[in-house]
Amino acid sequence: AQRVTQPEKLLSVFKGAPVELKCNYSYSGSPELFWYVQYSRQRLQLLLRHISRESIKGFTADLNKGETSFHLKKPFAQEEDSAMYYCALSGAYFYNTDKLIFGTGTRLQVFP
């Protein structure tokens, strides 16, 4: 079954501390993995995707196929990083649909 698991509902850190938001997936194929972010009172927006191997706002995520994980990391958290983060996968490469399967989300709180 296709599934995305984000084990932490809430992650609280102090400014400047490292952050790792966990994401594990289950998928019988080669998925595309994404991180979406929702800041307070704003709409959901794409943060990064594994295929582009980019760093956005200091965040990176590496796809580990052996561990079926796609954890989101940032070495030094900032207060403006406080938001809801969703991990998602797509099987678009193999199916004629681009639907996303989302995890339940992790709320990141960065304290000053």
Add this chain to the structure above:
Amino acid sequence: NAGVMQNPRHLVRRRGQEARLRCSPVKGHSHVYWYRQLPEEGLKFMVYLQKENIIDESGMPKERFSAEFPKEGPSILRIQQVVRGDSAAYFCASSPSTVTGAYGYTFGSGTRLTVV
């Protein structure tokens, strides 16, 4: 570019009434996706439409729910005879036809449906 517009932002319906949720995609986008977010859960795919066609409705409940994306006008998600369990946030996303959808999604702000 106004982005994906959803209205209303908040909708309250009594049990048994109908709910109509509207989604206007980004200008030029011909692919629309609807997702539902129940309390304490992630977004769940409901339906994927292109102009005048339903491409994938594997996430739609079998009864009371329908969706359309006409040639002109917004996409509509319609819920007939609402029940308390339909209370959720409903999100719409759109993508251009020339870009693989999951890479080019733009989400709307959502409609929060409350059934009383």
